[in-house]
Amino acid sequence: MDDSGTAERRGGTRRARLRAETSAEIKSVALRLMAEGGPDAITLRAIAREMGMTAGAIYGYYATRDDLITTLIRDVYGSLADTVEAARDAVPAQDTAARLLAWAEAFRGWALANPEGFRLVYGDPVPGYQVPEGGAAPEAERRACAGIIGLVAAAWNHTEPLEPHVTWDPSDFDPHLADAAADGLPDLPPAALALGLRLWGRMHGLVSLEVYGHLRTQTRAPDKVYRAEMLALVTSLGLDAPDAAPR
Secondary structure: OOOHHHHHHHHHHHHHHHHHHHHHHHHHHHHHHHHHHOHHHOOHHHHHHHHOOOHHHHHOOOOOHHHHHHHHHHHHHHHHHHHHHHHHHOOOOOOHHHHHHHHHHHHHHHHHHOHHHHHHHHOOOOOOOOOOOOOOOHHHHHHHHHHHHHHHHHHHHHOOOOOOOOOOOHHHOOHHHHHHHHOOOOOOOHHHHHHHHHHHHHHHHHHHHHHOOOOOOOOOOHHHHHHHHHHHHHHHOOOOOOOOOOO
16 A cells, blocks of 8 residues: 555645646646637636636636736747747758758747747737846747857858848847847857848748738639748858759
């Protein structure tokens, strides 16, 4: 027979597992409510009703709706950072063009598989949500910025002088972006930060149009449109596109 200490530990493990499962369900329901009714549909009372719980029970997991929103953003953004980093790192470090394409394709794939998460991070603000000091997901945001800037740095020697009619200064950029660049890349010039923003904009723009349904009536092949844009992005950096044929 189990002694009381072993039984207590098993009980604690079971409670922790059930709590983790309930917390995950709360987040899943919140994203579903957002998909069905927009960001203002996320309320703790609505989630409790969907799960057959009392509002008081929900408050035992998240003290406020904003706590839940912050947790959702942190989890979603972290998942995105994990996905694009894994895709990039599956490609040899010396193949900058293929690593950039892998990052871009993984970004689009994640967004299409997680449209509510994409909208939560990049799109619809949740009415009344107060972002905590330092941001909702500072670590994931830093990883995403550092990843794009790292790809720019790897391509920098292949790139012709950029935007000869624009002069960039460190003060043109948010300190968080500058800090992400300085972490391991202290000699990267301000023009590289501008290039990183432009690369991110080209990746994000078409994905956002697709997630929000704006390409639906324009093309039956949004994947080809996106890949063509990413191949053009690669060649604009003076890199050789690994596969110029549209898929």
